[in-house]
Amino acid sequence: MTRLNDIMEKHARLLSSKLFLKRRQVEVVLNRSVLAWRDVEKSSRRRSGISNISQTAHSHAALLCEIVAVRKTEDDDQEDTETRRSQKKAKQHSEQHPYALTVSYVRRTRQHQWRCSDATFHCASQGLCEQWIQVINEQLSLFTNRPKSLLVYINPYGGKRQGKRIYEQKVAPLFRRACISADVIVTERANHARDHLKTEANLDKYDGVVCVGGDGMFSEVLHGLVTRTQTDKGVDQNQSEAELVPCSLRIGIIPAGSTDCICFATVGTNDPVTSALHIIVGDSQPMDVCSVHHNNIFLKYSVSLLGYGFYGDVLTDSERKRWLGPARYDLSGIKTFLSHNYYEGTISFLPAEDNMGNPRDKLQCRSGCGVCQHKPSSKDTHCEMSEEKEKSDKDGSRVWSQIRGKFIAINAASMSCACPRSPKGLSPSAHLADGTTDLILVRKCSRLDFLRHLLRHTNKEDQFDHSFVEVHRVQKFRFQPRHHELVSLEDLSDPQKKTGFRPICSTATTCNYTSAHSSWNCDGEILSHAAIQVSVRCQLIRLFARGIEEQQQQQQHQCVLEDLCAPWAPEPDTH
Numbered sequence: 295m296t297r298l299n300d301i302m303e304k305h306a307r308l309l310s311s312k313l314f315l316k317r318r319q320v321e322v323v324l325n326r327s328v329l330a331w332r333d334v335e336k337s338s339r340r341r342s343g344i345s346n347i348s349q350t351a352h353s354h355a356a357l358l359c360e361i362v363a364v365r366k367t368e369d370d371d372q373e374d375t376e377t378r379r380s381q382k383k384a385k386q387h388s389e390q391h392p393y394a395l396t397v398s399y400v401r402r403t404r405q406h407q408w409r410c411s412d413a414t415f416h417c418a419s420q421g422l423c424e425q426w427i428q429v430i431n432e433q434l435s436l437f438t439n440r441p442k443s444l445l446v447y448i449n450p451y452g453g454k455r456q457g458k459r460i461y462e463q464k465v466a467p468l469f470r471r472a473c474i475s476a477d478v479i480v481t482e483r484a485n486h487a488r489d490h491l492k493t494e495a496n497l498d499k500y501d502g503v504v505c506v507g508g509d510g511m512f513s514e515v516l517h518g519l520v521t522r523t524q525t526d527k528g529v530d531q532n533q534s535e536a537e538l539v540p541c542s543l544r545i546g547i548i549p550a551g552s553t554d555c556i557c558f559a560t561v562g563t564n565d566p567v568t569s570a571l572h573i574i575v576g577d578s579q580p581m582d583v584c585s586v587h588h589n590n591i592f593l594k595y596s597v598s599l600l601g602y603g604f605y606g607d608v609l610t611d612s613e614r615k616r617w618l619g620p621a622r623y624d625l626s627g628i629k630t631f632l633s634h635n636y637y638e639g640t641i642s643f644l645p646a647e648d649n650m651g652n653p654r655d656k657l658q659c660r661s662g663c664g665v666c667q668h669k670p671s672s673k674d675t676h677c678e679m680s681e682e683k684e685k686s687d688k689d690g691s692r693v694w695s696q697i698r699g700k701f702i703a704i705n706a707a708s709m710s711c712a713c714p715r716s717p718k719g720l721s722p723s724a725h726l727a728d729g730t731t732d733l734i735l736v737r738k739c740s741r742l743d744f745l746r747h748l749l750r751h752t753n754k755e756d757q758f759d760h761s762f763v764e765v766h767r768v769q770k771f772r773f774q775p776r777h778h779e780l781v782s783l784e785d786l787s788d789p790q791k792k793t794g795f796r797p798i799c800s801t802a803t804t805c806n807y808t809s810a811h812s813s814w815n816c817d818g819e820i821l822s823h824a825a826i827q828v829s830v831r832c833q834l835i836r837l838f839a840r841g842i843e844e845q846q847q848q849q850q851h852q853c854v855l856e857d858l859c860a861p862w863a864p865e866p867d868t869h
């Protein structure tokens with residue numbers, strides 16, 4: 295009964311009028327969910343299928359929660375929307391209907407991209423025009439999850455160095471339209487954004503923090519915000535067992551980097567306008583964060599890839615080629631592939647609960663993901679990482695496992711890591727907010743086999759279906775490189791080794807010293823230690839995103855709109 299009332303309430307018309315849209319008379323209806331309009335004269339004869347997301351043959355609709363803004367249309371705006379050819383006609387028309395409102399709303403285009411569309415409705419009287427604007431604005435003000443004030447950091451040197459232009463030309467005009475105020479800081483050095491967030495920024499003023507740049511810039515904002523939150527709450531990040539306090543501010547990412555993996559995996563595309571629109575409508579996507587420690591020294595947080603061996607070496611090499619821009623990764627990728635190094639060490643891990651799915655179940659994390667809504671219980675998230683625990687987890691349900699071997703790559707993917715280079719990512723079924731990371735172990739194998747494995751990241755074949763690859767969904771893990779102490783001592787006496795990465799063993803050459811180290815690639819940054827302990831912190835942060843919408847979900851969205859527009863029942867016009 296209540297549900298029925300809800301539906302009736304939602305569908306009850308708030309306002310309904312006959313207005314003009316591009317000189318055609320349209321019936322416009324507003325209820326609590328949708329703004330819909332259709333041609334008056336032709337609608338009864340031809341009302342067929344849907345031609346795009348929010349448009350049937352003769353009716354259009356926008357979900358209220360996806361309306362960006364409504365404003366009184368100024369004369370300049372009206373001229374902008376008319377073509378030159380019809381300028382005279384348009385002038386006559388606007389003289390008859392001088393009052394107009396423009397509604398800006400989200401329109402879905404191809405491949406998860408969103409655009410902002412305008413519909414300008416002409417009214418016969420000023421009163422009617424103002425009433426429409428007021429009622430729509432009243433409804434929009436009920437969306438309390440929308441940000442009003444943002445702190446924006448722009449990295450002018452990320453990716454192809456387009457961050458500033460992208461923000462000014464594509465994003466700022468949309469924020470202005472949505473009446474969002476933004477304090478903008480163009481960074482002057484690496485870690486500027488992180489340090490500002492950690493100590494200086496008055497965060498009470500803001501509803502969210504936005505970074506314009508790549509994954510490295512996101513990482514700065516992540517570290518700034520998480521550290522600030524822990525400091526404010528008196529949590530010591532160096533204690534690897536400390537329970538971290540979730541951040542209250544959401545983070546928005548305007549992609550302008552080289553990989554943009556976090557944006558791609560949370561929105562489905564790396565498009566600045568789409569990201570800006572997700573921020574404006576106030577989307578919220580919780581996300582796991584891995585904390586990385588070396589004994590009881592905090593090193594870094596990671597949300598995407600922690601990679602030792604191959605991806606660590608690619609990153610180390612690519613840092614020397616920053617001037618090449620995004621192409622540096624391909625060049626270093628080929629070079630590292632040809633080097634074909636492997637590394638020896640021991641990996642220990644605490645598997646995820648059985649009901650958290652597994653990396654090969656093909657259940658991809660999508661908008662409103664059911665797996666991520668099932669949070670692991672708190673007792674499981676706080677198991678200690680002591681030696682005894684390693685043998686048997688105290689609650690008896692799970693035990694630590696240990697694997698020793700020679701690895702070409704050890705990757706922990708806390709999310710799919712989908713990006714334009716690999717549209718399905720390193721672990722296609724990894725989840726954004728399930729409290730686990732997928733640990734992928736690629737053992738020593740031939741160059742050809744490793745190439746086959748890499749190639750599978752770019753096609754539909756299963757990259758885990760190789761005898762030399764194993765994958766585990768885990769809650770915690772740690773890594774100990776072989777002969778750690780020996781190398782540390784050597785490092786002290788050889789300055790070259792302190793900075794660069796020392797001769798690494800290649801399977802192609804005869805090599806007795808198989809304990810050479812790689813380094814960890816932590817979301818695109820090199821870690822200072824090879825021996826690390828990692829713990830996944832379930833849903834520590836939230837992004838202005840909603841996860842990737844399934845094609846099917848987009849179609850459902852069309853159907854919802856279609857249903858909501860359907861009752862054009864002949865209710866009498868209120869005006």
Ligand SMILES: CCCCCCCCCCCCC/C=C/[C@@H](O)[C@H](CO)NC(=O)CCCCCCCCCCCCCCC
Pocket residue numbers: 508509510553554555598599605608609623624627628631711713715716719720745748749751752815816817818819
């Ligand atoms: C034959 C083609 C195989 C293509 C295989 C492509 C696999 C790509 C998987 C990409 C995973 C990205 C994970 C994201 C990590 C980010 O947190 C981080 C920060 O932005 N990005 C990188 O570290 C940047 C990492 C960039 C890694 C690029 C690796 C390119 C490998 C190319 C190997 C070529 C072999 C050719 C042999 C002739």
Ligand SMILES: Nc1ncnc2c1ncn2[C@@H]1O[C@H](COP(=O)(O)OP(=O)(O)OP(=O)(O)O)[C@@H](O)[C@H]1O
Pocket residue numbers: 448449450451452453454480481482483484485486506507508509510511512514550551552553554555818
């Ligand atoms: N003003 C600045 N000058 C120099 N470096 C900066 C500045 N602002 C930020 N940085 C640093 O630049 C690094 C790279 O930035 P960013 O992530 O935006 O681009 P990218 O590396 O090209 O992309 P991706 O991380 O997606 O591969 C970051 O680690 C960040 O700390």
Ligand SMILES: [Ca+2]
Pocket residue numbers: 582707708709724725726727728729730731
């Ligand atoms: Ca995860």
